[in-house]
Amino acid sequence: MAVSDRVVLSKDPNAKFLALPKEDLRRFIELLMVDYDVIAPTLSDQVKGQAITFTKLRTFADLAVGFVDSQRPGNYRLQAADDGSYFQYGNPETSLKWFLHPPRLVMWTADVAADGFKIEEEPGPERPLAFFRTTACDWQAAYVLDLIFMRDPVDPHYRKRRESALFVTCTCTRATGTCFCHDMGTGPVPNPGYDINMTETGDSFLLEAGTDKGRAILARLPLQPATPEQLAEAQSAVADVVERTSGRLNTEDLPERLMKGLEHPQWDVMKDWCLGCANCTLVCPTCFCYTTNDRISLDLKKAERERTWDFCFSWTFAAMHGANPRGELRQRYRHWLSHKLGFWVEQYGAFGCVGCGRCITWCPVEIDIAAIASIVRGDGK
Numbered sequence: 001m002a003v004s005d006r007v008v009l010s011k012d013p014n015a016k017f018l019a020l021p022k023e024d025l026r027r028f029i030e031l032l033m034v035d036y037d038v039i040a041p042t043l044s045d046q047v048k049g050q051a052i053t054f055t056k057l058r059t060f061a062d063l064a065v066g067f068v069d070s071q072r073p074g075n076y077r078l079q080a081a082d083d084g085s086y087f088q089y090g091n092p093e094t095s096l097k098w099f100l101h102p103p104r105l106v107m108w109t110a111d112v113a114a115d116g117f118k119i120e121e122e123p124g125p126e127r128p129l130a131f132f133r134t135t136a137c138d139w140q141a142a143y144v145l146d147l148i149f150m151r152d153p154v155d156p157h158y159r160k161r162r163e164s165a166l167f168v169t170c171t172c173t174r175a176t177g178t179c180f181c182h183d184m185g186t187g188p189v190p191n192p193g194y195d196i197n198m199t200e201t202g203d204s205f206l207l208e209a210g211t212d213k214g215r216a217i218l219a220r221l222p223l224q225p226a227t228p229e230q231l232a233e234a235q236s237a238v239a240d241v242v243e244r245t246s247g248r249l250n251t252e253d254l255p256e257r258l259m260k261g262l263e264h265p266q267w268d269v270m271k272d273w274c275l276g277c278a279n280c281t282l283v284c285p286t287c288f289c290y291t292t293n294d295r296i297s298l299d300l301k302k303a304e305r306e307r308t309w310d311f312c313f314s315w316t317f318a319a320m321h322g323a324n325p326r327g328e329l330r331q332r333y334r335h336w337l338s339h340k341l342g343f344w345v346e347q348y349g350a351f352g353c354v355g356c357g358r359c360i361t362w363c364p365v366e367i368d369i370a371a372i373a374s375i376v377r378g379d380g381k
Helices: 022-035 136-149 156-162 212-218 228-244 254-260 266-273 279-283 329-348 369-377
Strands: 018-021 037-044 051-056 067-072 075-080 104-113 116-121 129-135 166-170 196-200 204-209 290-296 302-309
Touching: 018 022, 022 037, 022 129, 022 204, 051 075, 129 136, 136 156, 136 166, 136 329, 166 212, 196 212, 196 228, 204 212, 204 228, 254 329, 254 369, 266 329, 266 369, 329 369
Parallel strands: 037 129, 129 166, 166 196
Antiparallel strands: 018 204, 037 051, 067 075, 104 116, 104 302, 196 204, 290 302
């Protein structure tokens, strides 16, 4: 296949692609494990029938290799790949958010001392984190979280994890039935900023360094320049993903159109369709809301402040003394979708949705955020 002029494997015009034979992947992972706790896709048996999830690797054998998934609204299935591919599955059930912005975090502890209180802040992870096979949309989600937690005032807990982390992203060569990254401008080729990017071909991984840190790691691997045939194979696969992740949601003027559609009748449909279970916010890689709780020991000598995730689908989330502006599920669903695809842009300069499709896959009643937004926008029925 001729290399398309429209679809590129890197947004860096000076990118150099080096091929790592698949049999040397173990060497790559074990090299990362020398200096980092490697967070990578693994098999989880906590979901019936199993699913891919992000977990800290203990050994290379933990890595989920040789699987393909099927994702569609309210449905996830995993099976062995029969073509020798390693990573032909979509986004894991969990995202990087679980490690950069953990669901439960003790922010500080305090002990009574002779001269007052001794306060110890949360120290952060013992070793820096390396995120392996971060999809382009998940990489964009890290950027979105940066906009939230790294602006003044900077969140110190997030910064400890984020600034020391290494990111090995991937260019997706297969799309699932719930992906719409290209519509959101987030994939399948990741935006610059990653340390290393990888693209799978039949016999190799094409690696591209994006930072000096990434180049130092690649210099220690047995790499050869990618061949024209390998580049063409990857190009063809990426072009197919672009086609499959396009055309589900028109984002032109989307924030303005959603704001004009706050009384659209579709919101009344959602109050009877949505369960308010918050599955969508749980799996979303950018939902960041949390609450804090203080705990004091019975002898009044110890205290701690704990931060835990909170969700705007909770009835109590917006409750105030004497009033709740989002007391109805219709209002809570409208707020969630309109924030993701609407006024998040005004707040942070980027969409809060990255097109990963997790909220669609893991919704028990098969709600599709792109379809609902299209209806309110005026493009759907």
